Amino acid sequence: xxxxxxxxxxxxxxxxxxxxxxxxxxxxxxxxxxxxxxxxxxxxxxxxxxxxxxxxxxxxxxxxxxxxxxxxxxxxxxxxxxxxxxxxxxxxxxxxxxxxxxxxxxxxxxxxxxxxxxxxxxxxxxxxxxxxxxxxxxxxxxxxxxxxxxxxxxxxxxxxxxxxxxxxxxxxxxxxxxxxxxxxxxxxxxxxxxxxxxxxxxxxxxxxxxxxxxxxxxxxxxxxxxxxxxxxxxxxxxxxxxxxxxxxxxxxxxxxxxxxxxxxxxxxxxxxxxxxxxxxxxxxxxxxxxxxxxxxxxxxxxxxxxxxxxxxxxxxxxxxxxxxxxxxxxxxxxxxxxxxxxxxxxxxxxxxxxxxxxxxxxxxxxxxxxxxxxxxxxxxxxxxxxxxxxxxxxxxxxxxxxxxxxxxxxxxxxxxxxxxxxxxxxxxxxx
Amino acid sequence: xxxxxxxxxxxxxxxxxxxxxxxxxxxxxxxxxxxxxxxxxxxxxxxxxxxxxxxxxxxxxxxxxxxxxxxxxxxxxxxxxxxxxxxxxxxxxxxxxxxxxxxxxxxxxxxxxxxxxxxxxxxxxxxxxxxxxxxxxxxxxxxxxxxxxxxxxxxxxxxxxxxxxxx
Ligand code: SF4
Numbered sequence: 064x065x066x067x068x069x070x071x072x073x074x075x076x077x078x079x080x081x082x083x084x085x086x087x088x089x090x091x092x093x094x095x096x097x098x099x100x101x102x103x104x105x106x107x108x109x110x111x112x113x114x115x116x117x118x119x120x121x122x123x124x125x126x127x128x129x130x131x132x133x134x135x136x137x138x139x140x141x142x143x144x145x146x147x148x149x150x151x152x153x154x155x156x157x158x159x160x161x162x163x164x165x166x167x168x169x170x171x172x173x174x175x176x177x178x179x180x181x182x183x184x185x186x187x188x189x190x191x192x193x194x195x196x197x198x199x200x201x202x203x204x205x206x207x208x209x210x211x212x213x214x215x216x217x218x219x220x221x222x223x224x225x226x227x228x229x230x231x232x233x234x235x236x237x238x239x240x241x242x243x244x245x246x247x248x249x250x251x252x253x254x255x256x257x258x259x260x261x262x263x264x265x266x267x268x269x270x271x272x273x274x275x276x277x278x279x280x281x282x283x284x285x286x287x288x289x290x291x292x293x294x295x296x297x298x299x300x301x302x303x304x305x306x307x308x309x310x311x312x313x314x315x316x317x318x319x320x321x322x323x324x325x326x327x328x329x330x331x332x333x334x335x336x337x338x339x340x341x342x343x344x345x346x347x348x349x350x351x352x353x354x355x356x357x358x359x360x361x362x363x364x365x366x367x368x369x370x371x372x373x374x375x376x377x378x379x380x381x382x383x384x385x386x387x388x389x390x391x392x393x394x395x396x397x398x399x400x401x402x403x404x405x406x407x408x409x410x411x412x413x414x415x416x417x418x419x420x421x422x423x424x425x426x427x428x429x430x431x432x433x434x435x436x437x438x439x440x441x442x443x444x445x446x447x448x449x450x451x452x453x454x455x456x457x458x459x460x461x462x463x464x465x466x467x468x469x470x471x472x473x474x475x476x477x478x479x480x481x482x483x484x485x486x487x488x489x490x491x492x493x494x
Numbered sequence: 495x496x497x498x499x500x501x502x503x504x505x506x507x508x509x510x511x512x513x514x515x516x517x518x519x520x521x522x523x524x525x526x527x528x529x530x531x532x533x534x535x536x537x538x539x540x541x542x543x544x545x546x547x548x549x550x551x552x553x554x555x556x557x558x559x560x561x562x563x564x565x566x567x568x569x570x571x572x573x574x575x576x577x578x579x580x581x582x583x584x585x586x587x588x589x590x591x592x593x594x595x596x597x598x599x600x601x602x603x604x605x606x607x608x609x610x611x612x613x614x615x616x617x618x619x620x621x622x623x624x625x626x627x628x629x630x631x632x633x634x635x636x637x638x639x640x641x642x643x644x645x646x647x648x649x650x651x652x653x654x655x656x657x658x659x660x661x
Contacts, residue, residue: 087636103521103565111650117658134519141519193563193586209565209590210521215650219657223650226636258506259557263585292560292584349506436515436562457508457561462516464533 065324096190138439170404202300237338245280254353262292370401393483437462527573548575559587
């Protein structure tokens with residue numbers, strides 16, 4: 064019996080010929096990602112060294128990436144002080160892959176990693192952020208861990224005591240209909256398998272739709288794999304992966320693709336014919352509460368959000384700008400746009416998308432996590448409703464437990480901005 | 495071990511509910527407990543009142559701790575010495591709990607209401623108030639090893655010393 068992609072990568076990284084689900088391994092880490100929660104990782108890292116007589120030095124500064132994104136620019140003196148402490152640690156440890164609060168190099172960590180070529184096929188990527196699953200889009204095995212686990216990674220260079228997970232094969236077939244995007248596919252998938260349907264499992268993406276999808280679209284699916292509870296979501300690397308690595312990420316000498324065996328043992332398969340999908344909406348307050356847009360059309364929304372590590376990339380902004388071009392955001396709502404990185408911000412500026420948004424009445428914010436997690440910028444009022452291209456709609460997520468968040472694609476968000484109600488983007492020109 | 499059920503929750507309680515994002519700049523385990531369930535005023539007040547004895551049970555449904563990897567969600571509950579009994583627990587939260595030494599018990603069929611007294615045995619939970627014994631799903635060996643080591647910090651410290659010794 065052959066190996067799934069996750070099993071192949073874990074075997075390679077653990078120096079074993081093969082592994083099976085349930086085996087305990089300690090894979091060597093290629094990329095260790097943190098954001099502002101590095102403040103807690105630093106505390107725990109120092110704690111590990113307590114009483115050992117050893118100097119607290121990270122195992123490999125070049126393998127660590129730190130990105131300020133969750134609270135940029137700092138929303139409080141407490142955050143600013145945490146950021147200062149992290150900067151001092153970064154300087155003392157010689158960590159160079161540090162993305163500051165900057166208009167040129169900054170952005171959301173899950174956009175910074177791919178666009179800078181930090182992630183390659185076959186790698187082990189761990190991050191102190193649950194959406195670290197995003198990097199599976201490039202054929203890496205990538206998962207979220209807590210701060211103490213990251214402290215152990217910084218000290219040891221490996222992830223302690225990892226249980227090899229089972230893998231579910233997700234087969235996506237068919238051509239995406241007009242107005243239906245990768246976000247709709249992943250929302251449908253989560254609705255189908257449930258918020259814990261893939262708990263302790265890896266989702267491995269196959270099928271003609273997956274192969275035809277751009278890396279940008281694959282990033283959306285891998286990003287939201289965790290919303291089905293998955294440890295990781297992974298796409299076998301192919302021509303498109305290497306195109307992205309070369310042309311977008313500037314990687315001149317990429318690692319070769321690792322592929323699952325054709326007789327790999329999957330726990331089960333989940334097949335979806337995307338040609339039959341209509342735009343999807345995740346309704347409050349769980350991501351698996353998914354309905355076709357036709358069932359919730361007309362729901363008034365007071366805030367529209369386009370951005371985040373899920374849907375703040377250039378193609379997302381392009382689709383939204385195309386819908387808003389020459390039109391106005393309805394007076395009954397407000398629209399916030401957060402490009403996922405400084406680079407995307409700049410490209411959207413050059414291509415006129417930001418002008419389109421501003422002319423329509425949207426507010427273009429700096430790149431970063433923005434209101435996605437309800438810390439600053441764009442909190443909701445009591446009883447208000449938002450429609451957002453982000454990835455979570457848990458109660459309180461956008462800063463107010465007495466508000467509601469619906470999730471959708473950038474096209475649905477833009478079409479809805481024109482009406483102030485949840486709107487089917489396929490209505491397009493009639494809006 | 496006997497333990498009283500002090501609070502009962504439903505399914506899919508996310509880490510945004512357990513520890514809202516706006517308090518994430520607070521990281522010290524001595525400071526996080528005050529923000530546990532900060533948006534659930536009743537429960538937050540009860541916890542802060544000091545009336546919940548360490549070793550009390552917080553009972554949840556399926557997928558407890560889903561969402562963000564924020565470790566504060568585990569550290570804030572550990573601060574009150576709570577035992578988490580849930581029908582199922584999301585991976586990252588469970589791993590964080592094990593790493594930090596927050597006690598968790600996965601018990602798929604558990605039944606009980608606030609005020610019930612449980613007896614937690616190695617293989618099952620007995621509801622002493624209402625009767626019934628409910629089997630426990632044991633921790634996977636990878637996580638049990640960390641629990642036996644007293645949490646991830648001592649485990650990692652030992653591994654570090656081993657690595658240095660081998661070098
Ligand atoms: S954009 Fe939202 S989901 Fe993505 S990393 Fe930031 S807070 Fe997390």
